[in-house]
Amino acid sequence: MAGIALTPGGLAALGLFGAPSVSPMKWVAVWQRFEQFHRNLGLTVPQQQDAQTKYAGVVGCLNRWYYGHASTTHNGFPIGSWGKNTMVRLTCVES
Numbered sequence: 001m002a003g004i005a006l007t008p009g010g011l012a013a014l015g016l017f018g019a020p021s022v023s024p025m026k027w028v029a030v031w032q033r034f035e036q037f038h039r040n041l042g043l044t045v046p047q048q049q050d051a052q053t054k055y056a057g058v059v060g061c062l063n064r065w066y067y068g069h070a071s072t073t074h075n076g077f078p079i080g081s082w083g084k085n086t087m088v089r090l091t092c093v094e095s
Contacts, residue, residue, distance in 0.1 A: 041088045051082070 043051075059076035063069055081087040 043087060043089050047089065051087075055082075 055078065056072035060070050060072040063071050063075055067075065077083065
């Protein structure tokens with residue numbers, strides 16, 4: 001390219017597209033807030049136990065009906081958010 005001098009540092013050295021200047025102090029509490037947000041999404045122990053009980057009941061019922069045995073684990077596999085381990089707690093808001 002004629003007329004343009006290439007300098008070390010690329011576009012940032014020319015003052016273009018440099019890293020944004022963000023004060024590190026702005027991000028101090030982000031990790032703690034995200035951790036609390038993540039904890040709030042997680043299922044409680046009673047919710048986990050309730051889901052496991054319901055899952056075992058459904059698998060057992062289907063096994064009795066279709067296969068003639070009452071296993072709560074054979075022929076069953078979790079799907080959806082449970083299969084991907086991405087389930088979240090739902091909260092009900094009353095109006």
